[in-house]
Amino acid sequence: MEKESLSAQCPVDYAFQRIGGKYKGRILWLLSRGTIRYGEMRRYLVNVSPKMLTQALRELERDELICRKVYQEVPPRVEYSLSASGSLLVPFITQLNDWACELMDKNQIPAFRPRK
Amino acid sequence: MEKESLSAQCPVDYAFQRIGGKYKGRILWLLSRGTIRYGEMRRYLVNVSPKMLTQALRELERDELICRKVYQEVPPRVEYSLSASGSLLVPFITQLNDWACELMDKNQIPAFRPRK
């Protein structure tokens, strides 16, 4: 359908296309704490099916925000981490987190904050 | 459906629920430059139908990120601007914009940046 040819676009839009979506924010936030295995992500990200998690991870990898490292072992081990480009987003996500925390406090919404 | 009762959630997720979506980024970016009328927004935000624009604006208003001011005139005039809470987002939308600009440069993607 070559909508790709209409590629002139707003940078903010471009950014949101990469970090938007239902789970990418949480995934990046999780990865900002360091390298993590697939199964461990699953335990942190409750209510995310493997299908959706994998899909989001593949998109993030395709856009070069994260790195995927496969260890040729049995049982298999796959580790995810932020790429250089993705790491540049950390300050942004941290600020966003702080902003939301204040809002949630003010609105008295119980926040679930993943422990270290 | 009372999914609202499951309101304990991750702050980053909470934030993305408010500023995510296909057009909210561009809208906030536009509003960060100052108060603007509905019709003028439409001219800036190409390829956004009135339905979707209005829907996004209503959600932003409900979440108190923007202010909507109606002037009782004929013809009608409606102005949108950032709220106090929404204004706090400006620094990191700017960061996001800068991040994306670098990426687009590197990937040689022609960026459309709205003029002042």
Added chain:
DNA sequence: CAGCATCCCATACGATACTG
């Protein structure tokens, strides 16, 4: 001018089961 209503379609998302 600033929208709302209606209809319709695409895709995002979800549940479950299975595999190298």
Added chain:
DNA sequence: CAGTATCGTATGGGATGCTG
């Protein structure tokens, strides 16, 4: 362990036309 495959639902979004 780290995913696929398959199917079904729900939401997001577009086109068009109408209104105070």
